[in-house]
Amino acid sequence: MARCETESTTAEAELSFVAAGNLSVLNKFLFNTYYTAVAVLALTFAFESVQAEPVRLTIKARPGLQYDLFRFEAKPNAFVEINLVNEDDMAHNLVITKPGQRLNVANEALRLGVEGDAKNWVPDLDTVLFSTPVLKPDSSHLLKFKAPETPGVYPYVCTFPGHGLLMYGAMYVGMPLPDLAKDINLPELARRGNQPQKKLHAWGIKRPLMYRIFMPNASPAAVAVALRHGQNYCWDAGQCRLRYVWYGAFVDPWPVWRGNGNGLAKVLGTKYWEAGSGGAVQIGNEESMANFLGYTKIDGQPEFHYLVNNVDVYELITPLHSVIGVQRSFRIPNNKQLVSLPVGSVSQVMFKYSAGKLKNGVLTLNAEEAAAFTVSIGLKQ
Numbered sequence: 001m002a003r004c005e006t007e008s009t010t011a012e013a014e015l016s017f018v019a020a021g022n023l024s025v026l027n028k029f030l031f032n033t034y035y036t037a038v039a040v041l042a043l044t045f046a047f048e049s050v051q052a053e054p055v056r057l058t059i060k061a062r063p064g065l066q067y068d069l070f071r072f073e074a075k076p077n078a079f080v081e082i083n084l085v086n087e088d089d090m091a092h093n094l095v096i097t098k099p100g101q102r103l104n105v106a107n108e109a110l111r112l113g114v115e116g117d118a119k120n121w122v123p124d125l126d127t128v129l130f131s132t133p134v135l136k137p138d139s140s141h142l143l144k145f146k147a148p149e150t151p152g153v154y155p156y157v158c159t160f161p162g163h164g165l166l167m168y169g170a171m172y173v174g175m176p177l178p179d180l181a182k183d184i185n186l187p188e189l190a191r192r193g194n195q196p197q198k199k200l201h202a203w204g205i206k207r208p209l210m211y212r213i214f215m216p217n218a219s220p221a222a223v224a225v226a227l228r229h230g231q232n233y234c235w236d237a238g239q240c241r242l243r244y245v246w247y248g249a250f251v252d253p254w255p256v257w258r259g260n261g262n263g264l265a266k267v268l269g270t271k272y273w274e275a276g277s278g279g280a281v282q283i284g285n286e287e288s289m290a291n292f293l294g295y296t297k298i299d300g301q302p303e304f305h306y307l308v309n310n311v312d313v314y315e316l317i318t319p320l321h322s323v324i325g326v327q328r329s330f331r332i333p334n335n336k337q338l339v340s341l342p343v344g345s346v347s348q349v350m351f352k353y354s355a356g357k358l359k360n361g362v363l364t365l366n367a368e369e370a371a372a373f374t375v376s377i378g379l380k381q
Contacts, residue, residue, distance in 0.1 A: 054079035061092040063207060064249040065166040065230035070190040071183065074147040076174045082143045086135040089207055090228045092158045093120055093134045094143065096171060101127040102155035106164025110322055121159045134160060147173050153185050162229050162324045166248050189249060208300040213265045214256050218243045224265060225302065226250040231319040231326050232269060240290035240306040241280040245377060246271040247324045273349050273377050278342030283309045283335060311335045323350060325378025332370045339370035350378035
């Protein structure tokens with residue numbers, strides 16, 4: 001009777017060997033089959049063990065909008081475990097994107113608006129690969145994932161509003177790390193090889209933080225303030241005006257301390273707005289010198305109090321949340337005259353004001369408008 005050859009089995013082969021009296025051949029056949037199977041299983045197990053061995057690392061979110069680990073390597077399909085620890089006093093997350101998509105993902109996170117908190121500021125995009133929740137200060141989260149199969153540079157970024165331009169790094173999958181100084185996938189601070197900022201300050205950086213210290217392009221009565229969300233500014237108490245604003249790392253105070261007061265503190269971040277020669281509030285038609293009276297802290301941030309033409313002026317500077325920038329909140333409650341505020345060059349920044357009219361770089365308000373108004377200065381996205 002005819003039969004299909006594919007029906008032949010190992011058992012039939014064994015019977016044919018026995019029928020022919022070839023027991024030694026049968027034993028050899030069984031031996032080879034058994035140990036071949038064992039070898040295959042052993043190789044498979046060894047391969048899977050190598051593949052399953054995770055890359056374990058800790059990344060810390062630190063003051064100044066920076067991760068302490070800017071880059072790391074992983075093999076394609078390797079298991080990765082990232083323990084994200086938030087050592088800062090503001091919220092942070094970590095989002096891994098497809099190559100070249102860091103800025104797009106960060107910008108889309110800003111557009112989440114009122115839905116942002118519920119979504120951990122992670123947009124619904126196919127360019128987002130893995131993410132942590134938003135972490136409050138002094139908390140952590142273990143992120144587990146399998147590295148992409150395709151080699152490439154996969155950015156990781158904090159998508160909390162205003163953080164994405166500064167707070168990022170790169171996961172190199174199946175690719176060697178380039179020279180640090182030439183690695184275009186890292187923030188400038190990382191390429192310069194700067195040490196974590198807190199080492200510059202004997203008591204660390206806990207934002208908001210305020211220094212009475214000698215600063216560049218300011219009078220000896222300068223005040224340097226580090227706000228939350230990586231915002232910083234220099235306010236001149238000698239002339240009662242905001243001098244400049246920058247984002248990122250705060251200041252290096254050591255040139256002042258080492259020089260016994262003869263040096264100037266060094267601005268470590270990136271300056272994006274400067275007042276120029278003007279910038280002080282004027283009340284009435286006659287220019288007058290302001291008289292600094294002191295400050296009161298509100299949520300750790302100084303509200304400056306000064307007199308202009310014998311009129312009380314209060315100015316509080318706070319960080320913006322949706323973009324990199326600051327808001328200046330003015331109160332001039334007992335005034336009956338026109339108020340003018342030179343705002344410097346605003347063509348290269350995002351500039352908004354709640355009241356008054358802006359013309360030729362000067363914001364003018366009537367007494368009612370000036371009772372309480374705000375001016376916002378931010379980095380253009």
